[in-house]
Amino acid sequence: MLDANLKQQLQQYLGMLREPIELVASLGDGQKSDETRELLTMIADMSDKVTASFDGDNVRLPSFLIRRAGDHDVAVTFAGLPLGHEFTSLVLALLWAGGHPPKVDERLVEQAKALGGTHNFEMYFSLSCHNCPDVVQALTLLSLFNKGVSATLIEGGTFKDEVEERGVLAVPAVFKEGEMWASGRMGLEEILAKVDTGAADRVAEEMQGMAPFETLVVGGGPAGSAASIYMARKGFRTGIAADRIGGQVLDTMGIENFISTIYTEGPKLSAQMEAHISEYDIDVVKPVRASKLIPADKPGEYHTVEFENGGTLSARSIVLSTGARWRSLGVPGEAEYQTKGVAYCPHCDGPLFKGKRVAVIGGGNSGVEAAIDLANIVGHVTLIEFDSKLRADQVLVDKLKSFANVDIHVSAQTTEITGDGSKVNGLIYKNRESGDEHTIPLEGVFVQIGLVPNTEWLKDSGIALSKHGEIEIDDRAATNLPGIFAAGDATTVPYKQIIIAMGEGSKAALSAFDYLIRTEPAAEIAQAAATHEAQVA
Template sequence: MLDADLKSQLKAYLEKVVQPIELVASLDDSAAAREMRALLQDIVSLSDKITLVERHDDNVRKPSFSINRPGTDIGVRFAGVPMGHEFTSLVLALLQVGGHTIRLDDAVIEQVRQLDGDFNFETFISLSCHNCPEVVQALNAMAVINPRIKVTTIDGGVFPQEVEARQIMAVPMMFLNGEHFGQGRTSVEEILAKLDKNAGARQAAELNKKDVFDVLIVGGGPAGAAAAIYAARKGIKTGVLADRFGGQVLDTLSIENFVSIKETEGPKFAVALEQHVKHYEVDIMNTQRASKLVPGKLIEVQTESGATLKSKSVIVATGARWREVNVPGEKEYRNHGVAYCPHCDGPLFKGKRVAVIGGGNSGVEAAIDLAGIVSHVTLLEFGAELRADAVLQRKLRSLANVTVIVSAQTTEIHGDGQKVNGLSYTDRVSGAAHKVELEGVFVQIGLVPNTEWLKGTVALSRHGEIEVDARGQTSVPGVFAAGDVTTVPFKQIVIAVGEGAKAALSAFDHLIRADDSTEAAPLASAA
């Protein structure tokens, strides 16, 4: 099952296992079961601390296997063969069940340990989903910490009937004790916030105790990370308030244009960003969303959790999110046929008909990828011609199961009350109305800046972007901005990083030039 190189790497990891592990397989006669048996046999051959048993259990999915610590209630289960993006999840599960250190903050580990109740999680994933591993790894770690948490990771491609029965049209999708719990990339902290109802109030109380920052960065994407590094290197008190560290990069599959890095994946890049920031004395406040900016001698940033942070300067780097079509049916059928990530959710539409809205690079790339999975792709572009690079357009038009329609204005997404079954559009040239029968709609029409919380405070463009000058300064003294949230053209990671660094340097310059009466950063910080 595993090639020689992968076996060699896995063997080195398994040397870190300190507790015995028992792999318990429940198999059938399927091809997936044969792959699973081969994978488990390979694992067992690499460590004398791991044993394999096969048991016939009518109460569990087949094929599936659990990773158990004998003599305890600690264990996790995989229903399907965890390869692709989930191979790392498998390795981590083996190490953690085997007693290796779980890399979470002590406070988070204690919060998981103190959860009161029995929690049975089922998470549906696809092996091509780059957002799924974070959820799988978060829940697996929680199950090892607290044995009252039971987790099963289910590959939707191996259990299509269950996917159909539960109307799962987006991954990762979590169920808790049989009820829908959430979907999309989710961290341990975010899961805890939903399970522990008092967590928000406690976190707000802790944030309210924090001293005044010299610079507070709102946003943890590339721009925010770069700003944090450059600010911290100046020796000033630096904080990062982030909804999720990594930002939009976490939803990016492939990065091939960041200078000095030939190729990487978004989640890996985000981890590298966070590790670099943590190398310095930066106070990272994760899973926190800003709700209001209050200008003043000391600038206040209020959070949705009820906390108020104060800082002598602020850098806004809240980035952008997927733009919605804003037509009837889009919100109603989101995650029930309306999707925004073709890599994550595409496999759930195998053999079905789908539409892609958007003819830029993202839309055309999505259509090309989906064409290899679904029965037919209809690409709708609002303009008179596609906007994607010529090489992508040539590839798209070579595909027999793709129809391209330009000058098409999407007017409605239809459904049967449970899932999508069609889409209507108007021909912008003739005015004729058309309806396409299909099962999925992938929206790829660009980004919208995350600035709703700033309206009425800083000057925004007609597109909602923060207006900045050449130094990253906004219309409010002491408030700077960087990255995709600003009017700076060309929304690229490398540009966001540069703008974040520039904003930090500008904020530092603002602090050392400020009069002492404004309680600006001490001049000693400039040394």
């Protein structure tokens, strides 16, 4: 079940327990229950602070709860085995229940403790989902630090009938009080912001009390992270405002082209970026989304950014790095059946379609890679490409064509995704050469047709945008407005890659630095920073 290395790691972590904990299992017959008994027995044997019993009364079999010894009001429940990507979540649940403090912003922990009311969560995850651990761990923390919160974390592969009955076709999927509540990656901040109705107002109030920055970075992906670090290293007062640190990288699985790192994964790289940011005196404001940019009237004066929560931030220079998101098809049925068969992450949601028929829309690298991954899981894959040929690297195309359960249609325009009202049941496409329409019966559609920049909020700001909505920049990452720079996937720079975004973010920060020292005396900047530090102290 666990290899020697994982067992050794688990042994070391259990040595960090400060208080005794109890594992209470509810088991039935079959292999999954036997594996659960084996895992819990092994954990209990590794530490004298852990006891395991097998007399639970949970209706989900197998399942087990983790609680502080003697405190039946503080617990988290796992239904199925949290291994694979969730092994870390299991370890953290054990540590937190055993009194080990979480490595989480203390303000968030206090907010979690202070959350009022009762909140009953059920959350579905898959063991191959790299977006799920953030949600699992956030709900675990909430349930172990607030008696009013209960969380049951369910491995969908073990409870397939339940997944089918509740119409779960995308993970992570969170139910609250028995009703669908949220889908997709969410961290503790996002969950608290959603469940704590006063959270957004408190963040906005905190923003109003912040002194103006020398540089404000809007967006927390690779470009924004690099820009904030480069500017902070220059000694200038720097802020970064973002929905989340990591941006789209958080939704990326394997990364094999980040030079000097043979292999990493998006969540890990994002965590490293956030840790790097924390090494500097950078004010991080999240989760927030920008809604309006008000440029300064003259060079050297303050620009203002308004946010959806009502807060505002000002800065003498700005780096726009709001990134991009998955492009949607824009056809009938797509929006209606999102999370009901329409998906964008094959790694996360592919296992939910095991043995079923699916389509992948898009013949570039991402689409062909998705089709290859899915061909190993689902019953049949149909790849649909608008162009007259697949645009992916030839090595990927050759690999895809080696699968017997894959059909490929080129010069094919998807016109509609059909469903029965509760889930997807087919797709209609038109042959662009003959004009004939074809219907494909299937259960899932994975959309992989590229990115669209997150720049809608800039359309009335005076910032020049390309016909594709990208921020137009020059070779110094400057926009058409003095003091405003841009970097990353939201800009006209070609080749949307992590390493390129980081380089562009660094360039934008250096250009902002050059702009600042030429538009305001350095002594005045230093005095403003010193005054702010004195006020904070």
